[in-house]
Amino acid sequence: MIKAGIVGATGYAGVELVRLLQSHPEVTVAGISSVSYEGKSISEVYPNLYKICDDTLESEDALIDKCDIIFASLPHGLSEKLAKKCVEKGVKLIDLGADFRLDSAEEYTKWYGKTYEEKDLHEKSVYLIPELMRAEYKGQPVIGNPGCYPTSIALGLAPLMKSGLVKDDGIVIDSKSGVTGAGRGLADNTHYPNCNEAFSPYKVAAHRHTPEIEQTLSKLADKKVNVTFVPHLLPVNRGIISTIYASLSSVVGAEELHKLYSDFYAREKFVRVLPLGKAANLRDVKFSNYCDISVHADEHTGRAIIVSAIDNMVKGAAGQAIQNMNIMFSLKEDCGLDFIPPAF
């Protein structure tokens, strides 16, 4: 059994990892840590886990000593140090934060206001959306786990980017995220009466996931791609929908688009290209590792419209991290990830 540790276990992605890993057949949760709640049982913080996982929250260092792999779910700027300690001790690391996502140190500094201190560590890390990049995994000890928005968007746009059909500067991405995306920290905009019966964009064309999105799309298209990206806060607990508009350089009908997508994802279990005429709904992927994609054409303006839906906490965070762990340990990629989305 693989011994896994979770650093930042009382954050939302952390506790989701605790939950999902309970049913992974090849993994034991060997330890969990939290700075704020060290010494407490996690089920005091999350009573859903009472009598299921009453493990005590330990220090980060205690974990490293007894684990084969660490999942880190920390605010940006804290993962490098942790990574260094892990790599030195031969422990693998999957970072669910932002510190190992961007290739460019400049972009990281521009968007996150910090600097890469350990440049060689970044050489040893890889950013991995499994369906698009699994071939790039070559034993690196550190994986940068993708952000939630970038996952939904990269999966939604990959076939089109590869096709060469998209006009330069022709992409608009309108994303909507459930409130868990904002995390466990209390804030005015996630106070119930402020976000219930409310809806608004935030960080309009200024969200930190923008460089990550453009990095992936540029690689797929093999040229620099800029996008307009606007996220919105959606009054639901879970899920992200990205409605993606792509201006095409030639007329492409809905059937042709649908075939492009169906062929591209024909062998991918976790990406479901919906039948033509259906629209992706975050309801249908909640609590699962699936990404549902629906494909639409607006021929009178020459745009393809792609709708991509994931559970932000599963495929957008903890589930994809486990998928990446499965790759790291040469397990079947869907091992421990057979969660079926409920109908309601």
Next chain:
Amino acid sequence: MIKAGIVGATGYAGVELVRLLQSHPEVTVAGISSVSYEGKSISEVYPNLYKICDDTLESEDALIDKCDIIFASLPHGLSEKLAKKCVEKGVKLIDLGADFRLDSAEEYTKWYGKTYEEKDLHEKSVYLIPELMRAEYKGQPVIGNPGCYPTSIALGLAPLMKSGLVKDDGIVIDSKSGVTGAGRGLADNTHYPNCNEAFSPYKVAAHRHTPEIEQTLSKLADKKVNVTFVPHLLPVNRGIISTIYASLSSVVGAEELHKLYSDFYAREKFVRVLPLGKAANLRDVKFSNYCDISVHADEHTGRAIIVSAIDNMVKGAAGQAIQNMNIMFSLKEDCGLDFIPPAF
């Protein structure tokens, strides 16, 4: 006092008119009608009105005989006949349905599958978003009240369309509507467990409001404008947000855009251009006749981003209809419409 009648009073727009007109200082609700509930009290159907308005639902014809103005909230295809009767008897009509919105009989037939039977009636009618078109009211007996999506979009785009800054085919509109927009009729997609904790687009690039949107934008731009328009069903009761992306033909900064909008709407009470840096939220316009607009620039892709929020049942339906009635009767435009949006 103006004697007003409401045809289709048990629909959502109808009952909102009943509510709003109770506090209009110049209007008496002289009669209400409903085909499905004739003979019943409206407070049996809507218990919120118990002991406030227990009026009995009558026939359409009974109403015409005792009213100065009829508000019609009917499925499309039924308003022409009603309009004919009203006009013959010298009664004014404001149609909240789709039958007097489109200038082009061909477009109407294409999108609604019916034909204009009474062409001269359409000559006598006018489509009116007060802030943009009040000068076009010249005593016509019939007003076509705008749709909810088109209202939020036309107000959101008018300053830009008039400016000539928008590239051809450069507009993407991503709209999200509360569930009351789908009306009172029962349907699978508005069954609570289906739309709570759910989110999805519908009628992608195929919604009937598209020709109405393009008609208004084309007039404003003084050339044919095509748009990509995708509506989504939002799990809240009320409100519409349209996030509008417009590719610009030259570089325009956020301050300049903001000045364009602030100047354009400087004298409009019901359109609030938010301070730069804020984002419009449907929470802040609910239960009111306000349209909140926030202006953003994405300079790295050359797009303006406009966020426009209204209450779909007030400014998007009943409130705007009353505003139009005020124009018809030469009252102050905001008469009876001083509803302050609650904080929660």
Next chain:
Amino acid sequence: MIKAGIVGATGYAGVELVRLLQSHPEVTVAGISSVSYEGKSISEVYPNLYKICDDTLESEDALIDKCDIIFASLPHGLSEKLAKKCVEKGVKLIDLGADFRLDSAEEYTKWYGKTYEEKDLHEKSVYLIPELMRAEYKGQPVIGNPGCYPTSIALGLAPLMKSGLVKDDGIVIDSKSGVTGAGRGLADNTHYPNCNEAFSPYKVAAHRHTPEIEQTLSKLADKKVNVTFVPHLLPVNRGIISTIYASLSSVVGAEELHKLYSDFYAREKFVRVLPLGKAANLRDVKFSNYCDISVHADEHTGRAIIVSAIDNMVKGAAGQAIQNMNIMFSLKEDCGLDFIPPAF
């Protein structure tokens, strides 16, 4: 015009007062104050008020000097000092907090952990649920405005308590409150993902409103009444429903109960006793000053079941405070309170 000031204007009850008083025909909001936001415009804190009320938040003292009446919405323990200042300057005070609700200084200390410092002030104050106690207003300069739960419960039980039909210790009250009842302060249990799709009681049989409830019921019954009271947090913004179970000393059928209630409230505009067979729903009183009451009998166990619904922020706070102000100033009791609950 009466010059009103609101102390604690950025709390939820405070900002609701700001909103409701805008449309009161006899009142001008002469000043608003807030310790946390002094010097800021209230519309920076509550953007729903932008361009409607952009007043600057001042100090408490500045308000007293220019107002005829102060509404105070403060944490308990802070109102006595304010009251003293007001009374000395001849300014009336309506306290929406807990400091002038309990007759018994011992009970106040027991439940709130503070003491009455100004005993004579309490002599000059009166606790007022208008429908039940308006006769007790005899020019007192200070009114203790009732709590939200106690209002819904006292109105729901008054006819039964007066009837003498209720068995000793025979009352169970199961109340459910919308999240605004917890106020504007951030807390774990009002963080959106914690209370959306959740439901739980809190302070089971230990809520501070218990002595206030028992005080009123005891006066109505003319003997000491104890109740079991359990509040629950309901995932909606507004509204309180109290489902009240009363064991009866003799068999009383539903019709008889209904007549008792209908007669008792026959002249009360803001209390609607629903037709037999209907159940009160908080949906139907939202945004209004109404209290809806439905009456049911469970003859096989000998209990009456009363369901009482109010908007916690209107009839349960700001609306009732205005109703009390109307009494203080000899205005019609419903003056400025004609808010019609919307259907949705």
Next chain:
Amino acid sequence: MIKAGIVGATGYAGVELVRLLQSHPEVTVAGISSVSYEGKSISEVYPNLYKICDDTLESEDALIDKCDIIFASLPHGLSEKLAKKCVEKGVKLIDLGADFRLDSAEEYTKWYGKTYEEKDLHEKSVYLIPELMRAEYKGQPVIGNPGCYPTSIALGLAPLMKSGLVKDDGIVIDSKSGVTGAGRGLADNTHYPNCNEAFSPYKVAAHRHTPEIEQTLSKLADKKVNVTFVPHLLPVNRGIISTIYASLSSVVGAEELHKLYSDFYAREKFVRVLPLGKAANLRDVKFSNYCDISVHADEHTGRAIIVSAIDNMVKGAAGQAIQNMNIMFSLKEDCGLDFIPPAF
């Protein structure tokens, strides 16, 4: 592998069974049926199942011929005939409807308006809440699966009923159910704008689960028990909370109550008695087979207050049915039921 069939697979309990059984290690779903959708794929009706279970909906008879056990989720009055066919062919049946719950044919007729046609079948059936009645399973071919409210209430009251501490007629049950409890059928009260931001009791003291509740409590107490039972519709998708008030014949403190409950359920995996001071929350049992119980004392009125929370679709329907199937087939009772409630 046990071959299971689901009759009524497109109802809410049916589709939940389809989902839960996918991950049961000893069961294959051999067939699913639906009268309304025969011939269609279930994933056309429930797109969450797309590419996971695209099975075609067959006729009831086709299922019986190939299954070892049938789960029936049908409107009342239809299960007897199905049971007869199953029993004749040696196929086991678990009925999730109401037809095998009540011992008394008179009560069934009184509450459901139908009659038991096959009296001997009822002799061969058993009603089973596993934690309380598993000893009563002696190979009967038909199990009547308990209702959702009765499950939450029986588990919540069993220790007290057995203790003999509860006064006659001393029980009040205030239950709140998520909207899935009302099923898949469209209705006015489950139309989104009607039940969002709304809350109301329904069938006050007249719900059909009342005789089932009283039957179980009477057996536990070994005397006839009457209760006052009021259900409410809660604006969440899933979950039931029952707040139960029991007047006690002697003074019992919270610690003593807590010990009574902890001891009673010490060996039950699926019943979690929460630490004293906590309150059960339906959030913490959602999507799982757990029943959380919190115990409280109101000594000043002599009542115990028990809060019992389940997921109405799992422990209240499909999960408990699987637990009962496990008993029927001598599997471990928790087999295939290790669903961990998510934190959000």
